[in-house]
Amino acid sequence: MSTIDTLTTPDEELDDRAQVDIGDYQFGFHDPTDKYAFTSRRGLDREMVAQISEMKGEPGWMRDFRLKSLEIFEQKPMPNWGGDMSGIDFQNIFYYVKASDRQGKTWDEVPEDIRRTYDRLGIPEAEKKYLSGVKAQYESEVIYGSLQEDLAKQGVLFTDTDSALKEHPEIFREHFGTIIPPSDNKFAALNSAVWSGGSFIYVPPGVNIDFPLQAYFRINTENMGQFERTLIIVDEGANVHYVEGCTAPTYSSDSLHSAVVEIVVKRKGRCRYTTIQNWSNNVYNLVTKRAMAYGDSLMEWVDGNLGSKLTMKYPAIYLMEPGARGETLSIAFAGDGQHQDAGAKMVHCAPNTSSRVISKSISKDGGRAGYRGLVKVENGATNCKSNVVCDALILDSKSRSDTYPYIEIDEDDVAIEHEASVSKIAEEQLLYLMSRGMTETEASSMIVTGFIEPLVKELPMEYAVELNRLIELQMEGSVG
Amino acid sequence: MSQPAVLKIENLHVSVGDTPILKGVNLEIRQGEIHALMGPNGSGKSTLAYTLIGHPKYEVTEGSITVDGVELNELDPCERARMGMFLAFQYPVTIPGVKVADFLRHAISNIRNPERKEGEELMPMRDFRKELRDTMNELNIDAEFARRYLNDGFSGGEKKRMEILQLAMLKPRFAILDETDSGLDSDAVRVVSEGLQKLSGPHMGVLIITHHERLLEYNIPHYTHVMLAGRIVETGDAALAHELHANGYAGVRERHPQEAAEEQETQEVTTP
Numbered sequence: 147m148s149t150i151d152t153l154t155t156p157d158e159e160l161d162d163r164a165q166v167d168i169g170d171y172q173f174g175f176h177d178p179t180d181k182y183a184f185t186s187r188r189g190l191d192r193e194m195v196a197q198i199s200e201m202k203g204e205p206g207w208m209r210d211f212r213l214k215s216l217e218i219f220e221q222k223p224m225p226n227w228g229g230d231m232s233g234i235d236f237q238n239i240f241y242y243v244k245a246s247d248r249q250g251k252t253w254d255e256v257p258e259d260i261r262r263t264y265d266r267l268g269i270p271e272a273e274k275k276y277l278s279g280v281k282a283q284y285e286s287e288v289i290y291g292s293l294q295e296d297l298a299k300q301g302v303l304f305t306d307t308d309s310a311l312k313e314h315p316e317i318f319r320e321h322f323g324t325i326i327p328p329s330d331n332k333f334a335a336l337n338s339a340v341w342s343g344g345s346f347i348y349v350p351p352g353v354n355i356d357f358p359l360q361a362y363f364r365i366n367t368e369n370m371g372q373f374e375r376t377l378i379i380v381d382e383g384a385n386v387h388y389v390e391g392c393t394a395p396t397y398s399s400d401s402l403h404s405a406v407v408e409i410v411v412k413r414k415g416r417c418r419y420t421t422i423q424n425w426s427n428n429v430y431n432l433v434t435k436r437a438m439a440y441g442d443s444l445m446e447w448v449d450g451n452l453g454s455k456l457t458m459k460y461p462a463i464y465l466m467e468p469g470a471r472g473e474t475l476s477i478a479f480a481g482d483g484q485h486q487d488a489g490a491k492m493v494h495c496a497p498n499t500s501s502r503v504i505s506k507s508i509s510k511d512g513g514r515a516g517y518r519g520l521v522k523v524e525n526g527a528t529n530c531k532s533n534v535v536c537d538a539l540i541l542d543s544k545s546r547s548d549t550y551p552y553i554e555i556d557e558d559d560v561a562i563e564h565e566a567s568v569s570k571i572a573e574e575q576l577l578y579l580m581s582r583g584m585t586e587t588e589a590s591s592m593i594v595t596g597f598i599e600p601l602v603k604e605l606p607m608e609y610a611v612e613l614n615r616l617i618e619l620q621m622e623g624s625v626g
Numbered sequence: 627m628s629q630p631a632v633l634k635i636e637n638l639h640v641s642v643g644d645t646p647i648l649k650g651v652n653l654e655i656r657q658g659e660i661h662a663l664m665g666p667n668g669s670g671k672s673t674l675a676y677t678l679i680g681h682p683k684y685e686v687t688e689g690s691i692t693v694d695g696v697e698l699n700e701l702d703p704c705e706r707a708r709m710g711m712f713l714a715f716q717y718p719v720t721i722p723g724v725k726v727a728d729f730l731r732h733a734i735s736n737i738r739n740p741e742r743k744e745g746e747e748l749m750p751m752r753d754f755r756k757e758l759r760d761t762m763n764e765l766n767i768d769a770e771f772a773r774r775y776l777n778d779g780f781s782g783g784e785k786k787r788m789e790i791l792q793l794a795m796l797k798p799r800f801a802i803l804d805e806t807d808s809g810l811d812s813d814a815v816r817v818v819s820e821g822l823q824k825l826s827g828p829h830m831g832v833l834i835i836t837h838h839e840r841l842l843e844y845n846i847p848h849y850t851h852v853m854l855a856g857r858i859v860e861t862g863d864a865a866l867a868h869e870l871h872a873n874g875y876a877g878v879r880e881r882h883p884q885e886a887a888e889e890q891e892t893q894e895v896t897t898p
């Protein structure tokens with residue numbers, strides 16, 4: 147049997163704003179793209195999928211792609227590994243909600259604990275509303291405008307995925323669904339059938355974008371949806387760092403989030419994709435992320451997962467040609483009632499390719515955080531190197547950590563290293579810090595912050611600061 | 627300065643698990659005094675040091691420890707530190723990923739503002755940086771250490787210097803140095819000894835646990851105590867320390883046959 151199949155299931159993704167129950171709908175405005183009367187409703191069937199496509203005014207091929215994906219979704223059994231998904235009721239979910247339907251949620255409906263956390267993190271008012279779903283969009287038009295101009299001059303395409311389908315049909319169709327086909331896994335099929343929003347980025351040959359592109363800068367209402375679809379194409383010798391998500395807890399009333407992220411990095415290109423997610427505790431976050439890295443290119447996933455009920459996410463890198471390098475840094479923090487099943491996949495398809503995985507997980511208050519990873523070396527991929535290090539920190543005896551490293555090697559001439567460690571906070575470390583005036587809580591959060599520091603220092607500054615602050619709050623037990 | 631504060635240890639009995647280790651220690655240290663604590667391996671010196679700062683493994687079964695009349699027994703290590711207790715550890719632990727500067731900024735903020743709760747304001751960055759830089763300069767510690775992870779990959783000598791740096795920054799009322807001079811080359815012993823010499827003064831009571839003479843040459847003890855089998859069996863002045871260095875503990879054992887016998891017994895238990 148092939149573990150790769152077992153592993154090609156969900157990963158996680160993006161933030162989103164909450165959707166509203168149709169009953170809350172009051173003050174919608176007319177949406178000019180809304181040519182047909184579309185009524186938001188729960189449940190998934192051919193009619194719903196066809197309606198989504200029609201609503202968006204998509205070309206026939208996309209409609210067919212969605213319908214075909216729905217068939218695949220219906221045929222595929224639920225994965226019987228990873229985490230407990232029995233709480234997902236596919237027929238009780240809104241698969242598409244018009245932007246106008248999203249208005250009308252009020253600040254009072256956002257749970258108290260989430261509001262308190264925003265305050266303690268010092269999140270600005272406008273951003274708070276956006277994160278909690280009170281507002282459908284984040285007001286950043288000014289930055290967005292000048293940035294966009296700058297990028298456009300260099301030939302960079304950066305838009306939401308729906309617009310990309312309309313505005314850049316050729317390059318879109320050439321890559322869409324080729325890295326992660328709908329048949330890849332049940333949740334990729336689901337996303338392919340009902341996707342909406344997400345980011346599309348094309349970086350032309352040799353263009354080096356020297357600041358991180360952020361999802362925040364886009365103003366599209368749907369870019370933080372439940373079933374986002376992101377496609378990034380980094381052409382030869384180009385370089386981009388994309389950052390999405392947010393460290394503050396993202397409140398969503400939707401229970402299922404299933405995104406797909408596809409990335410192509412052509413010869414000598416570089417791409418880093420940074421995600422920090424912190425879903426509210428009701429969310430199943432099942433995401434598929436995969437990149438194809440060509441000759442002498444570098445692909446890096448930096449992936450931080452906090453919150454959610456269950457996250458299953460194993461960003462993959464296929465090293466397609468000699469000299470390609472792949473790196474995944476992953477942090478998972480599981481608290482009460484949370485299960486983080488995160489990891490990485492590295493598939494060496496060509497000689498002289500190398501990969502590195504660093505995973506750090508923390509579990510606390512009965513939380514469960516695990517590493518699940520695959521390193522595969524295909525026949526003929528000689529002289530490959532792979533190094534996997536996963537460290538788990540368990541903060542109390544109610545909590546749990548698991549490591550599932552799969553290694554499949556069809557070649558002799560390779561160097562594969564795997565190291566794993568599980569630790570507790572040592573009494574001596576606590577004593578040492580406390581003897582310098584730290585409270586027990588402060589001492590533990592300092593140890594935890596230090597534990598993930600090697601990854602946090604890779605994050606853009608503001609994310610790093612927020613993440614550390616958030617971990618302090620989690621350690622104080624004051625975060626919902 | 628007002629009345630010097632007093633650290634008073636009375637009839638202190640301490641056990642680890644079911645094993646009694648300290649069996650009635652009496653000792654009084656005033657701010658401004660230097661005390662040397664000597665004694666053979668396993669006599670209980672580190673046990674006393676750990677007990678003073680509230681190590682949870684060391685259980686006080688009898689007796690009291692007070693600072694200016696305030697009982698420490700019920701206080702955790704953090705509260706004791708905020709009252710001015712400090713231990714330079716015999717074996718400082720590594721805290722991976724935590725930068726020396728960040729650690730010290732938290733520590734100093736707590737010690738200088740004992741009411742501070744986690745998450746509250748830290749000492750202003752500029753003031754802290756300046757103070758840290760000046761102190762490191764004074765102790766001949768490379769500024770680069772501020773950015774390193776606490777004790778991570780530090781040599782034995784570097785760790786001990788880091789303890790002295792903390793001592794200098796935190797300015798405790800009572801400092802206990804547990805073999806801060808061991809495992810150091812002679813240059814490092816000099817740096818640490820001179821460092822302590824600069825730091826100690828009327829505001830600090832110091833308890834120096836040592837097997838060597840150098841540290842005491844720079845920091846001449848007002849009192850020297852000898853521990854044997856969990857009790858302080860003799861107290862003298864600097865001359866006693868000198869005598870013990872020259873002649874070892876045979877004389878002490880002869881003068882205290884009961885403790886010597888108890889010492890013998892525990893050794894037989896621990897070495898089958």
Ligand SMILES: Nc1ncnc2c1ncn2[C@@H]1O[C@H](COP(=O)(O)OP(=O)(O)OP(=O)(O)O)[C@@H](O)[C@H]1O
Pocket residue numbers: 642647665666667668669670671672673674683892896
């Ligand atoms: N945590 C502990 N667990 C078990 N036994 C302990 C512990 N700490 C101290 N002991 C025992 O208590 C006795 C005193 O040890 P302690 O470390 O206080 O001696 P010391 O005087 O500091 O010796 P040295 O000069 O070697 O540092 C020893 O027999 C030691 O084995």
Ligand SMILES: [Mg+2]
Pocket residue numbers: 671672673716804
């Ligand atoms: Mg000792």
